[in-house]
Amino acid sequence: MPRVIVAALAALLSLSHVEARAQAYPSKPIRFVIPFGAGSATDALARIIGQDLEQTLGQPIIVVQKPGADGALAAGEVKRAAPDGYTLLFGTNSPLAVAPNMQKDPPYNVLTDFTPITFLGENSFFLVVHPSVPANSLAELIAVAKASPKPLNYAAGNTYAFVSMAMLAKRNKIELEAIRYKSEPDAIADLLSGRVQVMNGTATSVAAHVKAGKLNAIATMLDVRSPLMPDLPTLIESGQSQFPIVPWFALVGPADLPADVVATMNKAMVAALARPAVREQMERHGFMPKSSTPAALAAYMKDQLAIWKTALKDSGIEPQ
Template structure:
């Protein structure tokens, strides 16, 4: 009898435990997102335009989500190191990546080995915006239009500087050469500022860079603006034609930045983040601050961002291979 009573008590205790677990399970599963700080991996050093855009979005997004979005700089290997860490993070919505086109759609074509798969390891949350690129020249260059530059380069090869090897401006310059027959020689610099100094000093004739870095020098007459490679003219330099307007049709190359999450992040979390990101990008104060960085906000859906990434990934591969751009 004693054994039977103990057995009944044990079974009753187990049943009660299971009932409590059943009640606790849904409550845990339904905990509101986010309920703790979110980490935003920025795969570059602090202080650049990409980092500044990430910090701006992190601050505004954190206010809307009710949780701090903490920027975590993980530089190295042209963004590959930080991007790989984001790809390997738990897919729970608490680790995000500030994605950059150079890292995600150009690096895979340039590096012999990349520690992530852009199309399989990430889910797009949304594009933040496009940074307009511009081709500028030393004022003494005897070429005032893009067609002048192309024609002049066929009589004497012209050097153009960019920040590093394999960045979007570098690939855009190779694309221009391949599309038009222009004879352009790439000169890599450690940073855009050094390239700008050299072109203003007359050491090189051309620089392909972001409008934000060249704007003040163009306005001051220290640089001559040739054309922007965006689909539309830059709002900060409205008198400068696009490449298409300057006679190279369907030539559109922007440098973009956006938010991504590890691939298995729940769709509901991705949707929430996208909604809040778009609200941030429609905030006039945020738009004004992005404009100072030379970034045109591009609110949209995750699918729109995915399609844009796939398009750029496919477009840049043949250009990189033909140009022979390679890094170990």
């Protein structure tokens, strides 16, 4: 009997511990590690959602910028973090689908080294040029590139910009030279000065400059026109086929993240992305919010790894 009682008490204590942990999380600030710098689209999105989560979770959300290596530096930090829910990767396609395909020896396995929490949505990209480039349409830009004695330079502040422009160049048999940056805020400065001539950029980085007449918009990468620039034609309207790749966001944690932590954060995120005030702020930046279950995100990441692998190969980009 004593042994039975001891075993029962141990089971009750264990259950109480699990319940206490579920009730306690979060009990301290949560770090969102992002793969790009301050002022980037990812930074803006993390802060918009973070402000809402602070109200619902009752703890500060700290946005930590860790740009570099196509997002692999940020992902690596989260991979090495304790699986307690206090260090999460507020990631994009860059660290979660592209970086592993661009390296011969990837520093992590997306499908086993991270715990999916929720999909966050997709982003809008706009093809813009410096006013010195005599092009007001994609067809004119292609003609300028073909007539130029040397390749036009394009700024790439993220992997979507890098790969999509490489794909555009190969499809149209033109030469474009990529100038790569750790983050869009670094790239936009060179574009505005004319040191680079073309950029496929997010609304966060380019919309205000287009409105001010400092950059000329050529097309949107969306399959429908964007309400942010309704007069701008889509890729298809510009005579091109749609790219097979899309820029997206997702929240993941380290491997072995407890199920109750995943459930708590997923529930809070799904609620935040459904709130009209949050959605309105996101849409002003060109974000298209969309949440998911952890399982759906896991399946999506697996598909995206394959899609981006093919896209890189078709664009002539070899793993380094």
